[in-house]
Amino acid sequence: MTPLRFEQLYQDEWAELEALLDRVLGRKVDDSYAHTEVSGARVAALYRRACEHLALARARSYPAYIVDRLERMTANGHQLIYRRHEFGFARVKEMLAVDFPSAVRRQVRYVAVATATFLLPAIVIGLLVYWRPELILSVVSSDTAASFEQMYSPATDSIGRVRAATTDWVMFGFYIRNNIGIAFQCFAGGLFASLGSLFFLGYNGAFSGAMAGYLTERGLAPTFYSFIATHSAFELTAIVLSGAAGLRIGHALLAPGRLTRRQALVEATQDSAIILYGVTAMLLVAAGIEAFWSSATWLAPGIKYGVAAMCWTAVLGYFTFQGRRAA
Amino acid sequence: VVAAETPEGILLELRPAGLSSRFYAFALDWLIRLAVLYSALIAASLVGGIGVAFWLILFFALEWFYPVAFELSPAGATPGKRILGLRVVMDNGLPVTAAASVTRNLLRAADFLPFGYGFAIVSILLRSDCKRLGDLAAGTLVLHEPRKVPRIFLDAVAPVVPAMPLAPQDQAALVALAARAPRLTGERLDELAALAAVVSGDAGQSGPDVTRRVLGVAQWVLGHRS
Numbered sequence: 001m002t003p004l005r006f007e008q009l010y011q012d013e014w015a016e017l018e019a020l021l022d023r024v025l026g027r028k029v030d031d032s033y034a035h036t037e038v039s040g041a042r043v044a045a046l047y048r049r050a051c052e053h054l055a056l057a058r059a060r061s062y063p064a065y066i067v068d069r070l071e072r073m074t075a076n077g078h079q080l081i082y083r084r085h086e087f088g089f090a091r092v093k094e095m096l097a098v099d100f101p102s103a104v105r106r107q108v109r110y111v112a113v114a115t116a117t118f119l120l121p122a123i124v125i126g127l128l129v130y131w132r133p134e135l136i137l138s139v140v141s142s143d144t145a146a147s148f149e150q151m152y153s154p155a156t157d158s159i160g161r162v163r164a165a166t167t168d169w170v171m172f173g174f175y176i177r178n179n180i181g182i183a184f185q186c187f188a189g190g191l192f193a194s195l196g197s198l199f200f201l202g203y204n205g206a207f208s209g210a211m212a213g214y215l216t217e218r219g220l221a222p223t224f225y226s227f228i229a230t231h232s233a234f235e236l237t238a239i240v241l242s243g244a245a246g247l248r249i250g251h252a253l254l255a256p257g258r259l260t261r262r263q264a265l266v267e268a269t270q271d272s273a274i275i276l277y278g279v280t281a282m283l284l285v286a287a288g289i290e291a292f293w294s295s296a297t298w299l300a301p302g303i304k305y306g307v308a309a310m311c312w313t314a315v316l317g318y319f320t321f322q323g324r325r326a327a
Numbered sequence: 328v329v330a331a332e333t334p335e336g337i338l339l340e341l342r343p344a345g346l347s348s349r350f351y352a353f354a355l356d357w358l359i360r361l362a363v364l365y366s367a368l369i370a371a372s373l374v375g376g377i378g379v380a381f382w383l384i385l386f387f388a389l390e391w392f393y394p395v396a397f398e399l400s401p402a403g404a405t406p407g408k409r410i411l412g413l414r415v416v417m418d419n420g421l422p423v424t425a426a427a428s429v430t431r432n433l434l435r436a437a438d439f440l441p442f443g444y445g446f447a448i449v450s451i452l453l454r455s456d457c458k459r460l461g462d463l464a465a466g467t468l469v470l471h472e473p474r475k476v477p478r479i480f481l482d483a484v485a486p487v488v489p490a491m492p493l494a495p496q497d498q499a500a501l502v503a504l505a506a507r508a509p510r511l512t513g514e515r516l517d518e519l520a521a522l523a524a525v526v527s528g529d530a531g532q533s534g535p536d537v538t539r540r541v542l543g544v545a546q547w548v549l550g551h552r553s
Contacts (some may be wrong), residue, residue, distance in 0.1 A: 061498060062502075068476035172385045174383055181390075276429060
């Protein structure tokens with residue numbers, strides 16, 4: 001069969017398929033098909049025909065413009081037919097109710113390692129700095145130490161970072177940018193054989209520990225702990241979880257098992273991606289609490305500690321119990 | 328060229344985009360973000376406190392989720408990539424999924440190291456499928472949108488019966504020559520046609536007449552009969 005004959009025989013089908021695909025994919029449409037009903041079965045049938053025609057055209061070395069036209073429509077049809085649907089509120093609800101906590105439980109070993117990597121330096125450095133406050137200078141500069149001391153001194157109107165003519169909203173924006181950035185670094189560092197995640201977790205742990213030890217030694221414990229208690233339930237957990245997601249992908253690269261390293265990596269990102277959705281949501285909550293609740297000085301510390309205890313219980317309970325399948 | 332096989336047994340040819348086009352796309356996106364942030368900053372400074380707050384949130388959103396939002400749109404690419412004719416797809420040619428898009432864009436933080444997207448550049452240069460680290464982890468691919476191949480215009484040429492039997496690859500070569508004919512200079516076309524002159528029984532000769540006869544054979548192969 002000559003190319004022209006081939007084209008004449010089938011071009012009506014092709015034109016119909018192209019028009020249907022354009023309509024469904026929301027591109028500009030050929031007028032003659034603008035009002036026809038789009039039927040999925042028709043698209044699928046035409047798509048399979050076009051696949052056959054493409055195979056024939058390639059085997060018979062038909063001219064490039066015919067092969068190209070068929071390639072184009074089969075690629076579009078393939079995209080349309082095998083597209084994955086994963087949006088909508090039902091999906092978000094399922095993500096929060098089941099997928100996120102169960103993904104965390106599946107990766108519990110990494111969560112444990114990440115927690116240890118964060119907590120151990122925090123405790124060790126914290127105690128060291130509490131014992132000998134001058135050691136704080138080996139972690140941060142003297143200016144930073146002084147500014148932290150000023151921030152948490154009971155004399156300021158609102159705790160946390162010094163508020164010069166700004167509002168809670170500005171701090172909300174600042175916390176979002178800063179904290180989520182830290183969490184994403186903890187995750188992305190995992191791509192370097194987990195070392196980056198371990199480093200960022202350990203560094204942030206050491207930094208937090210140093211601050212806590214220093215401020216406690218300075219006698220600013222009441223303002224400091226009542227400030228951090230509530231939002232840390234979300235913030236520290238989220239940072240540890242994103243570090244755990246990073247460790248997961250790093251471990252997949254180091255020890256891929258029976259898969260190739262690349263397959264292992266792609267597989268590892270499936271749970272990691274779900275954890276990152278959840279982490280982002282948690283950090284948004286944390287930033288909100290940090291900006292509007294933690295910094296309020298008119299609330300009695302007792303109330304803050306009570307709410308903090310509830311938040312910690314809720315977060316830990318969520319990851320322990322939420323979304324378990326009925327046995 | 329990377330091939331992806333569909334369940335129908337068809338190989339889709341995906342053409343990965345290399346460093347230069349991706350760099351230009353990135354630079355364009357960067358300029359767009361800069362322009363948006365700058366104009367938002369002006370607006371924010373007029374509004375004051377709450378404006379600054381929204382500016383910071385906007386900064387955060389643009390920093391991390393600008394590519395995600397555009398990659399999940401029907402176009403499958405950020406404005407910069409769209410201008411350069413690039414698109415982000417999964418390894419199998421399907422539209423990029425939300426999880427993959429989030430993964431590849433958050434791993435920019437790793438690609439960025441040690442400075443100026445160093446790891447991304449090395450990875451793109453070394454790999455034949457031009458993936459950066461984020462693409463590797465997410466299983467995604469940045470490719471050139473296929474360009475439309477023009478039809479063959481040979482209306483003025485009368486078909487000529489070939490002087491010898493033509494194997495399929497000979498036919499394909501002749502048709503490809505005919506397709507390129509309008510974009511070649513006359514002299515170059517004559518040179519190329521002289522190489523194929525045996526098909527019209529003019530072996531060893533060259534010139535516009537021979538070229539017309541060789542193109543005539545291509546016309547005949549395409550299916551035109553006088």
